[in-house]
Amino acid sequence: MEVAAVIPAHLDSKRLYRKVLRKIKGKSLIEHVYYRVKESKYIEKVYVASSDREIIDEVVSFGGEFIKTTKIHNCGTSRVSEASSSLDAAVIINVQADEPLISHELLDEMARYMTDNRDIEILTPVRKITEFDEIDNKNVVKVVFNKDNKALYFSRLPIPHGGEEYYKHIGSYCFRKSFLLSYSELEESSIDKAEKLEQLRFLYNGYRIAVFVTEHETIGVDTEEDLRRVEEILG
Numbered sequence: 001m002e003v004a005a006v007i008p009a010h011l012d013s014k015r016l017y018r019k020v021l022r023k024i025k026g027k028s029l030i031e032h033v034y035y036r037v038k039e040s041k042y043i044e045k046v047y048v049a050s051s052d053r054e055i056i057d058e059v060v061s062f063g064g065e066f067i068k069t070t071k072i073h074n075c076g077t078s079r080v081s082e083a084s085s086s087l088d089a090a091v092i093i094n095v096q097a098d099e100p101l102i103s104h105e106l107l108d109e110m111a112r113y114m115t116d117n118r119d120i121e122i123l124t125p126v127r128k129i130t131e132f133d134e135i136d137n138k139n140v141v142k143v144v145f146n147k148d149n150k151a152l153y154f155s156r157l158p159i160p161h162g163g164e165e166y167y168k169h170i171g172s173y174c175f176r177k178s179f180l181l182s183y184s185e186l187e188e189s190s191i192d193k194a195e196k197l198e199q200l201r202f203l204y205n206g207y208r209i210a211v212f213v214t215e216h217e218t219i220g221v222d223t224e225e226d227l228r229r230v231e232e233i234l235g
Contacts, residue, residue: 003111004045004089005037006067008079009097011052015222020097021058022221024231029221030055031062032100032234039104042111043093049083075198077173081183084175091115092180094173098221100230102172106216110174113212122202123174124151125214129166139222141169141197143211151209154197170218173199179207 009020009030016022020030030048037046048059051071059066067086073079080094091114095102106125114123126143134140138156144167145151153159154169192200202209221227 002089002115003043003091003093004047004087005040005043005093005095005107006080006083006087007033007037007046007048007095007097008069008073008076008083009048009050009052009055010073010079011054013098016098016224016227019221019227020055022227024100024227025234027062028058029100030058030097031064033095033097033102034059034062034064036100036102036104037093037095037107040107040111041104042108042115045087045089047083047087048097049079077175077180077183077198080175081180084177084180087177090177092175092177094175096171096220099171099218100221101218101233103216103218106170106214106218107172109212109214109216110172113210114174114176117210120210121176121179122207123210123212124199125170125172125216126167126211127170127214127217129168134168135166139220141171143167143169145211149211149213151199151203151211153203154195154199156195156197167213169199170214170216171220 011018013019021028047065047067049067049069051069056066067083069082135158142159143154186205189204
């Protein structure tokens with residue numbers, strides 16, 4: 001197997017408690033995400049990784065596959081790292097459990113990019129910000145990158161300061177399994193703790209994060225308003 005997707009999920013989300021089990025159009029948030037990912041042409045297997053029995057029961061109820069993980073994780077990548085040890089895929093896509101509008105075309109782009117560029121260990125998509133209010137929104141993570149499309153920094157604050165163009169991070173990642181297996185050895189830093197952004201730990205430990213600019217949009221569900229927005233879009 002070349003490419004697999006893992007959706008890390010837990011119940012104790014702080015901004016919107018138990019959000020992955022919240023219903024949108026009669027289906028749970030996690031079910032919407034799962035079947036969006038299943039539409040990808042390049043992802044061979046999809047799993048939900050969780051330690052919560054209620055989430056696992058929900059996945060089983062809609063016919064999905066799961067990997068049971070321990071409870072020790074404080075971020076999605078940590079949970080995906082544990083799950084990856086039981087997979088034989090060379091490339092593993094980490095899909096956020098709160099993005100029910102994730103585009104399977106975007107996931108296909110990521111998978112193709114990683115299989116075509118085997119020197120890249122970490123890949124993530126970014127999109128040019130076109131809505132002014134997103135620049136100051138701390139739930140929208142901004143990113144700056146160099147001429148070789150390698151990330152320099154991520155922040156919840158507007159970066160670059162006084163810039164004319166801003167790019168936001170679309171929260172999915174593509175990893176080589178070899179990186180995920182070494183993830184537990186990465187040293188935490190003051191910057192990833194301060195920003196509460198796990199990708200800053202990758203940069204701090206010397207890993208390069210490749211970015212590619214996409215036109216695909218997604219909506220992370222963090223509030224009741226986000227839930228209503230997604231419901232309206234889904235019609």
